[in-house]
Amino acid sequence: MKRFNRSFMTWILLFALVSGTWWIPTMAEEVFLEATREDFQKIPIWVLDFPYVGTNHTGQLNGYQDAVDVLKADLTRSQVFAVQDLPAARVPFPESKCLRPQILSTAAERGITASTWGRIIVGQANTASPGLIFDACAFDTGNKEFLVGKRYYSGTVSESLLRLMIHRWADELVYRYTGEPGIAQTKIVYVSEQHRGRELFVMDYDGYGPQQVTANGFLNLMPAWHPNRRFIVYTAYRGHKQEIVQRELASGKEDILVSAASLNITPAFSPDGKWLAYASADSGNSDIFKLNMETRTIQRLTTHRSADLSPSWSPDGRHIVFTSDRGGRPQLYIMDADGNHVRRLTFQHDYNAAPAWSPRGDWIAYVCRIPRQGFKLCRITPDGRQAVQITKGPSIDDSPSWSPNGRHLVFSSVRRGASHIYLIHRDGTGLERITQNGTHHSSPAWSPL
Known part of the structure; x- marks a missing residue:
């Protein structure tokens, strides 16, 4: 059984969104908590009220009353706070x-x-002036001092803008306690089955506000993000050709990077965006190639007679993990970025595929076939010494993609006959379905920061 699924930049705001800090912490040395440690204790946080002030919120926000719930959900997903x-x-x-x-x-x-x-x-209170302001404060009870205060402003009023402000505040709190950027403002691109084909959509990391990206009626599959979030790349099945296409999200402009009648699938940008690795069957069987994004020259990385596909880069860009059946069954292999020093990584189970290297570099997530359980998600250290099963239960799990902080995964899963997109913490907790409508959503890819 071959499985090829792998898997908008934030939609351009047509107004100014500005933030200001009211209260600046002292110049004392900042101390951050290491939230990735297995023994990390989540920080208890109390989310008090965020009431509406002014005269226009009922009409312009359609009575939107979920601000506190959105913030609580962001903080909970961060795995930094215990709400x-x-x-x-x-x-x-x-x-x-x-x-x-x-x-x-x-x-x-x-x-x-x-x-x-x-x-x-x-x-403004007692006026009909337009505009949206989100004021937020945080107090560190343990140290008995203010942590930070922020004001976010937009001249335009909308529910999506208010949610963006809340996400920014959640990320601010994560940064203040860990020294790392939060993920609440990130996006997820994915494939959705439509009437005439399979199209690409982009949604917020929590599933809110899906926006259609392609609308060509073809099969558009396996999207991946450029590191700058301005572009996505994907495979498009158009007529008798299988093309790897780069699309600028703001303008919709497309650039065909690879075009051939043969298989061209599973594209993945290097961390610096200078190279695109992908699988192509132009030589007969599927091999891994990489495309120089500046010169558009192509270098073949694998030459084995077996099927090689699904490349994923290490965070430093020096190595690539990929799937190959050169040993008789699909397994994960790691090679240098120039194709040298190939070594087998996985040995447990008879099927391991669709690898995704964590942005932290410490784990590689992949699809594993577990006896009497079927296709699940697993993770393994790059040295192969430790492997852990992530998902369990009656489902078919596929296409893992890491959050940019390496603490979470997004993936597609078939449950009760429908394929949807789910989030999960890397330890297997916090499972959350984030697509709601339709019956087939797949190949998610989590944006960079």
Whole structure:
């Protein structure tokens, strides 16, 4: 059984979205928590109220009332915070200042490390002025000091903009405690079955706001992101040709990178964006090639008579992991980026394919066939010494793709006859379905930061 599925930049904002900091931390040396350690203890956080202020939110936001829920979900997904199950509490917010509310004494008594609150202004109070403001504050209860205060502003009012502001605030909190950027503003590109073909869509990392990218009625498969998020690349089946196409998301302009009657699949950019690795059967069987994105010259990396496909780059760009059946069954192999020093990586199970190298470099996720369980997701260290099964249960799991912080995976899964996109933490917890409509969504790819 051969499985080839592998797997918008943030949609261009037509207005200015500006953020400002009201409160600047002291110049003391910053201390960050290492959130990737297995023994990391999540930070208890209390999300208080974010009430609406102004006269226009009911009409312009259609009564949107989910701001607190969106923030709680972002913080929970981060795996940095443990959101406390406490009721939201209204906090006074005079003159756009982060004043310490009296209620924080309750947080301290309960051992809650962090608290956040704010307000949402739609228009100005008692006026009909347009505009959207998201004010947010954070207090570190443990150190008894303010962490940060932010104001986000847009001249345009929309639900998607408000969600973007909330995502930015969640990412700010993650950065303040870990020193690493958050992932709440990232995107996922994926394939969706439509009436005339399979088209590409882009959605927020939590599944909100899917936007159609292609609409040509062909089979558009296996999308991947350019490191700068301006472009995606994918395989398009057009007539008798299988083309690898690069598309600029803002303009829709397309550039055919590889075109032939033979198989051309599983494209993947190098971390610096200078090379594109892909599989092609132009020589008869499927081999791994890489395309120089500046000169458009092509270099063949594998010459084995077996089928080689699904290349994925190491974060430093020096190695490529790929799938090959040169040993009789599909297994993972690693080679240098020039095609030398090929070595077999996986030995457990009779089918291992579709590798994805973590941006941290510490793990490679892949599809593994487990006896009496079927196709699941596994991960293995690049030296092959440790392998872990990630997913379980009655499903067919495929096309893993890492979040840019290496803590989560997005993948497609067939459950009860329908294929949908799911998120999961790399330890196998936090499973969450993020596509809701339709019956076939597949080949997700998580954007860079």
